[in-house]
Amino acid sequence: MAKGEGSIEKSGLEALSPFELKDELIKAAGGGVTGRPANLSMLNAGRGNPNFLATIPRHGFWQLGLFAMRESERSFTYMPEGVGGFPQRTGIVERFDLFVRENKGQSGIEFLAGAVSYVRDQLGLSAGDFLYEMTEGILACNYPVPDRILRISELIIGQYLRREMIGKHPFVGEFDIFAVEGGTAAMTYIFNTMRENFLIKAGDTIALGMPIFTPYIEIPELNDYDLNVVNVDATVENVWQYSKHDLDKLRDPRVKAFFLVNPSNPPSVKIDEASLDYMAEIVKERPDLIILTDDVYGTFADNFVSLFALAPKNTILVYSYSKYFGATGWRLGTIATHRDNVLDRALAQLTKEQKKILRKRYKSITTDPDRLKFIDRLVADSRTVALNHTAGLSTPQQVQMVLFSLFSLMDTPDAYKNALKRLIRSRKRALFEEMGIACAEGDPNQVDYYTILDMEYLGEKLYGRDFVDWLLKQVKPNELLFRLASEARVVLLPGRGFGTRHPSGRVSLANLNESDYRKIGRAVRKLVEEWVERYNDATGNKLDPGMVKK
Structure with a gap:
């Protein structure tokens, strides 16, 4: 032996x-x-799990926390038992400017001040609204409202995704974002909601871009889904790129969805431009094809462009902050869908019986269940619908996501x-x-x-x-x-x-x-x-x- x-x-x-x-x-x-x-x-x-992490936006997070505590302690000052209140919107910018002057030179202060300036001057958003959302969010004194993602946070995170996932590629239209507990939560929610809404069912066929993050291989085999899988292989002999022969498997109308990781895991190679263009051409022939792309490693690539940029109406984009910012313990991720997407079109084409079942499922959260968008069904299903009023990623997590995003947006030389x-x-x-x-x-x-x-x-x-x-x-x-x-x-x-x-x-x-x-x-x-x-x-x-x- x-x-x-x-x-x-x-x-x-x-x-x-x-x-x-x-x-x-x-x-x-x-x-x-x-x-x-x-x-x-x-x-x-x-x-x-990386052994490096982004320090500057974390310093900014803790400094923001100190400012938020000052804001909270402005209320109930007559009570010595340690009771604070909600922050007040009026005058918050002036009080923040004073906080910055008093703490000049402290780690994170310059970044935080720059972030407020960037939000106001480059993104054209209200500095007061931004500071109020961030202050209330880091105090975690309210439920996440809106539950899918905080309002200004969505605009900032959207800008980050545009820069890192879309880059200079033309992109027509807007997209919605759902803030989730990391990429694994995103996967869980997407598979579940697709099943609950009859977009995939036992015996259906999906394609997997191989090799791939192991749970993508294991989830379809579970009796929850019981899906047939077609492998689209990237091989070491082909420098870990998909061949046209393998990509042509997506032309088969029996293939309902294509799930991939880009750049790949574990070869860690991004899909080349020719393959992206070829997939986009296939999507034009197959406008019903659903694509899920997990692009967590895209921020490590040179000039990365996601498939979401080339086929936005057919693609669900999953992105996690875990690796790039060294934040696996934070559990920070996003799901993004174009506002005109194949998922909502597929929902509209369900049978009368299927729509009847789904009206019953979602009737407690909307007066018009038929028009509930797929991404909002994700939010509801993440709390088994009945607990939809408590849905949403914790607000301190959303604040850290925003600060990570601003750190990248402000780092123009990369x-x-x-x-x-x-x-x-x-x-x-x-x-x-x-x-x-x-x-x-x-x-x-x-x-x-x-x-x-x-x-x-x-x-x-x-x-x-x-x-x-x-x-x-x-x-x-x-x-x-x-x-x-x-x-x-x-x-x-x-x-x-x-x-x-x-x-x-x-x-x-x-x-x-x-x-x-x-x-x-x-x-x-x-x-x-x-x-x-x-x-x-x-x-x-x-x-x-x-x-x-x-």
């Missing part, structure tokens, strides 16, 4: 999601079940974005240098938040097909990952769990330091060199066990 082979014989491991298998790999590496290693030498590159790109790309170079492979650079579609170590592709490139064929016969699924965990205390996620066709491991380039990626690279190289030596012994060949730069 090969060393470490027994580790993968445990019953049921192959059926686990990669995020659950990660816990088993952490245990094999000597870590605790929480994912925080008991042994500090463990290197967990499995999960994509200083923060460029710093993150330099950071993660230097980590990728360090990883590949230690593996003995030249790091591929120059591809404008590479984002590099993650990288895939595709053992079949790299093995064939370095040692030839005979070696790869021999290796695949010797190595059980995930064996290399368990050996890296148990012998080198390195944790990666299985690429196969994301729908890749080759044995591979996903490396997050966001959550460790450069020196750690050098250690991971050395560990991978050592393991591969051992297999090359075993291949030489078994076959009599004389391959050089050291990976040679290509």
Whole structure:
């Protein structure tokens, strides 16, 4: 038995999601079940939680909180028991200006003052209305009203999405936004509301852009949905782009929806311009096709353009603030739909019986259920309709989203974005240098938040097909990952769990330091060199066990 082979014989491991298998790999590496290693030498590159975060908008958040407390304490001052009141709209701008002068030089003050100026001068919004919404929001003293998203917050977040997701691409019309608890909540709400409103039903066919974030693979298989899935494959041989042959699967009228992640997870490659244009042409032929694009990594890409920009009326845009701003614990995300969209048109075309069922479902929240927009049904369904009056993302979360958005909008030279790109790309170079492979650079579609170590592709490139064929016969699924965990205390996620066709491991380039990626690279190289030596012994060949730069 090969060393470490027994580790993968445990019953049921192959059926686990990669995020659950990660816990088993952490245990094999000597870590605790929480994912925080008991042994500090463990290197967990499995999960994509970044080890960087945006400090300036956070400083602004805490300073805004101090200002809001002053506003609250202006009321009930006769009560010494610590009772405050709601902020007052009248005079709030003047009191804020005084607060800024009194705290000049404190971290976050300059940003906060600049944010108010930007909202007033660049966006043409009322500084007083903005400050009042932010002050009341950060105090969390009222329900989220409107429940879908706060009024001025939607305008500011909308500007951010336009800049980062649409860029310079022409965009006609307006879109609505629903503020949600991160991208995973967005996925949950969308799948559920589509099912409840007969837009998808058991036995229907959807397409998945593969490889993809694992829950997209797992959700359609649940008995809640029981959907048939057609894979639209991006392959390593095609530099992780979809071929026209695969995209043509979307022309099939049986395919009701196409779900994708762009830039992809785990290859971390954005869809190229030609493929986006090709998909937009397919949508013109298939105006009934529903598209869901999860673009959380778009802000790490150069000149990113979402499919939402090219096919806005057919596309649901999901964006999360978690990775770019280092805010996974905040749970901040958005769902955006064009105000003239395929979803609302599909609702209008439902059968009389289906409409009757939905009138009963939504009659408690509107006098005209038939005209309730899809995005507003999302809001209601997020609270099982009956609790719609308590729907909405918590207001402090919305305030932080606004401050993150303003931080990006005000950063006209993209200083923060460029710093993150330099950071993660230097980590990728360090990883590949230690593996003995030249790091591929120059591809404008590479984002590099993650990288895939595709053992079949790299093995064939370095040692030839005979070696790869021999290796695949010797190595059980995930064996290399368990050996890296148990012998080198390195944790990666299985690429196969994301729908890749080759044995591979996903490396997050966001959550460790450069020196750690050098250690991971050395560990991978050592393991591969051992297999090359075993291949030489078994076959009599004389391959050089050291990976040679290509």
